[in-house]
Amino acid sequence: MPPPLDAIDAPPAAAPGDLTEPLIAADTWADSDVEAAGIPVRDVPFVTVGGGLGSFAMADLLRLAGLGVEQIAVLSDIRRPDETYRYLAENSQIPESERLRSDAGSVMDNIWAFPSYAMREAAGERSLAPVWQVLTEPLLAEFFTPRSGQVYRSVEREALRIGWEDMRVIGHVRMVRRRLGGGYFTVMTPPAGTAATRRVAYRSSHVHLAVGYPGLRFLADLQEYRSTYGDYQRVVNAYEPHEHVYQEAQRRPCTVLVRGSGIVASRVFQRLIDDRDQSGAQTTIIHLFRNYVDGPQGEGATFRRPGGHGFAYQAFNYPKAAWGGQLRNRLAGLEGQERADLLDQMGGTNTAPRRQWRQQLLRGEREGFYEQRVGTVTSVAPSPDGSAVVTSVTSEDGQTMELSAQFIIDSTGLEARLTDHRLMADLLEHGGAGTNPKGRLDVDPTFEVRGTRSESGRMYASGSITLGGYYAGVDSFLGLQYAALQIADDLAHLGFCRHIGPGRSIAQWWRWARNRAP
Amino acid sequence: MTPTYLGRVQTRLFLLLVVAVPWTALIVPLLPGPTGPTYRVAYAAVFCVGLFGIAWEALYHGLQQFRWDKDWPILLGLLVGINEGIAVYLALDAGFLAVGPINTTAFVIHFATVWTLLWLTANGPMRVVFIRWRFRGGRLV
Numbered sequence A: 001m002p003p004p005l006d007a008i009d010a011p012p013a014a015a016p017g018d019l020t021e022p023l024i025a026a027d028t029w030a031d032s033d034v035e036a037a038g039i040p041v042r043d044v045p046f047v048t049v050g051g052g053l054g055s056f057a058m059a060d061l062l063r064l065a066g067l068g069v070e071q072i073a074v075l076s077d078i079r080r081p082d083e084t085y086r087y088l089a090e091n092s093q094i095p096e097s098e099r100l101r102s103d104a105g106s107v108m109d110n111i112w113a114f115p116s117y118a119m120r121e122a123a124g125e126r127s128l129a130p131v132w133q134v135l136t137e138p139l140l141a142e143f144f145t146p147r148s149g150q151v152y153r154s155v156e157r158e159a160l161r162i163g164w165e166d167m168r169v170i171g172h173v174r175m176v177r178r179r180l181g182g183g184y185f186t187v188m189t190p191p192a193g194t195a196a197t198r199r200v201a202y203r204s205s206h207v208h209l210a211v212g213y214p215g216l217r218f219l220a221d222l223q224e225y226r227s228t229y230g231d232y233q234r235v236v237n238a239y240e241p242h243e244h245v246y247q248e249a250q251r252r253p254c255t256v257l258v259r260g261s262g263i264v265a266s267r268v269f270q271r272l273i274d275d276r277d278q279s280g281a282q283t284t285i286i287h288l289f290r291n292y293v294d295g296p297q298g299e300g301a302t303f304r305r306p307g308g309h310g311f312a313y314q315a316f317n318y319p320k321a322a323w324g325g326q327l328r329n330r331l332a333g334l335e336g337q338e339r340a341d342l343l344d345q346m347g348g349t350n351t352a353p354r355r356q357w358r359q360q361l362l363r364g365e366r367e368g369f370y371e372q373r374v375g376t377v378t379s380v381a382p383s384p385d386g387s388a389v390v391t392s393v394t395s396e397d398g399q400t401m402e403l404s405a406q407f408i409i410d411s412t413g414l415e416a417r418l419t420d421h422r423l424m425a426d427l428l429e430h431g432g433a434g435t436n437p438k439g440r441l442d443v444d445p446t447f448e449v450r451g452t453r454s455e456s457g458r459m460y461a462s463g464s465i466t467l468g469g470y471y472a473g474v475d476s477f478l479g480l481q482y483a484a485l486q487i488a489d490d491l492a493h494l495g496f497c498r499h500i501g502p503g504r505s506i507a508q509w510w511r512w513a514r515n516r517a518p
Numbered sequence B: 001m002t003p004t005y006l007g008r009v010q011t012r013l014f015l016l017l018v019v020a021v022p023w024t025a026l027i028v029p030l031l032p033g034p035t036g037p038t039y040r041v042a043y044a045a046v047f048c049v050g051l052f053g054i055a056w057e058a059l060y061h062g063l064q065q066f067r068w069d070k071d072w073p074i075l076l077g078l079l080v081g082i083n084e085g086i087a088v089y090l091a092l093d094a095g096f097l098a099v100g101p102i103n104t105t106a107f108v109i110h111f112a113t114v115w116t117l118l119w120l121t122a123n124g125p126m127r128v129v130f131i132r133w134r135f136r137g138g139r140l141v
């Protein structure tokens, strides 16, 4: 589990080498300013902030492009690149044995996607089933998706191969500021007691930001309920630990109200129904929709997404060609609101059309343990005897209903504002960065953050903070790799690293295959 | 795969050149029938796969538009070898390129192996050589 950030950032008793008022106020820092504040400076050509899967994809590619471990610093609050991912995945009911939502070719440890996760699973388990599945997907079989455990193992192996631990420095990044004379200062707060000063500054030519989700966002009415009644047990978010809900539901019959109709809701349903089937739970599920999808979406036969029974269905969070086909091209050619609109049409709330899930829900309706309701929530409050939470809902035809449940699971998503993240807020205020039509960080097609150039220095970003840009699938394995590739190409163009042409690509793949350092 | 039309055509022509041409050189001596005429038919077939492919790909790309994901499933990439093979056979048999009589067994073995190789290469090794290829809808230049 990732360490709580606040703990790292807690002010220790008057440590030396802290930020000063003049530093905080200045957009650009001279070397002497930082020195005057007593903040030690470490020089490294490339800094990536975050240390999750986005930083991992970036560092991996730069290693392939010829950079050494001493040329890259990964500033991170986690030890293993998949730690935060795993934490969120496990909370949202994806244990190691469950399958993810990306395809065989979204291979986190291998930019070539060869061999794909399907081929590796086939080899590892001596089974032809995964091969048959990729061969016939999505016509006769559902898309192959890897088990999360396989992804974790592959990341672990690659992290070892590229020398991740030698690049990674634990701490909390507070800000990135431009340096007078080019490049950037990235200010990090090391964990208390591990450094002589309160802050450490990394002076680099280029910076890459991959901080993941700016924050966890709750539905407003549920947030209000939690803060008004101080009840964090009955109303939970699917991305935070909420195992107690399932445990309680196994001990005594419960009603669980689930909000949201995306992939996370699907996984929550699977868990609740699996528990009914396997552990004798007698849970009743109320599924509350705000928008009910009752048929295919989109216009014309050439832009129609399957939908029905409340859900919009697509295998991945965008149509597949958004990652590398005609839809990628189409989006890349759009600006402003048009781009935001196409993103909404391709994305939005949707879930994977898995037979198992559909059958579970249909069975639930038949047997009366799963029911769907549609409407707008007007209030959420404890029941008079305190044993349940009552959600008051107004339906489209103006009727009101009261839905009582022991637990509410908010499965609506992680969407938080960019400025919920302190580093991002600082960047908008002092770094010259701006926002795109979706309110996220405005990046150009090479993932450079617009407005942040520092002479020959470049600042890049990838992951969910760049959603709304020229590429749709930014918050996905393949999207993180795509961004890394665009960035590495841009850096190679600047002469900072080597271009990965066919020769280097084959040579590096061969090193990968033999598990030799890049 | 998620090809674009341009990517489809470029990939096809490229793989014909670097995979089908040498493969044909290797396999023809092992096929039934006299080597010289078999070479003629075999290379004519490879040429036709490229030439007709420009039209075939337009058709496939049109069909792809009816798929929400705008993808081209791996299986289809293999199966369209059947219609393409038949079309090439009929064209050559009807006198296109004047290659003379066709040994059907030799043709089928040659075409099937060429097609399978193209398909296999496109679904793996291509990505090792051209790291950006799959993100560009199969475009090479």
Ligand SMILES: Cc1cc2nc3c(=O)[nH]c(=O)nc-3n(C[C@H](O)[C@H](O)[C@H](O)COP(=O)(O)OP(=O)(O)OC[C@H]3O[C@@H](n4cnc5c(N)ncnc54)[C@H](O)[C@@H]3O)c2cc1C
Binding pocket: A002, A049, A050, A051, A052, A053, A054, A055, A075, A076, A077, A078, A081, A084, A085, A088, A089, A092, A100, A101, A102, A106, A171, A172, A173, A174, A210, A211, A212, A213, A423, A462, A463, A464, A475, A476, A477, A478, A480
């Ligand atoms: C439940 C879930 C399932 C998903 N499943 C899939 C899937 O199946 N397939 C797929 O392709 N994608 C999937 N994704 C999307 C995406 O691939 C992951 O979210 C991925 O982890 C994103 O990587 P990232 O580097 O952007 O963020 P993260 O992996 O979250 O890493 C960012 C790290 O930066 C740290 N950080 C933030 N601010 C600072 C700071 N100031 N200083 C230091 N460190 C900081 C964060 O704490 C975090 O550890 C899934 C996402 C979720 C939430």
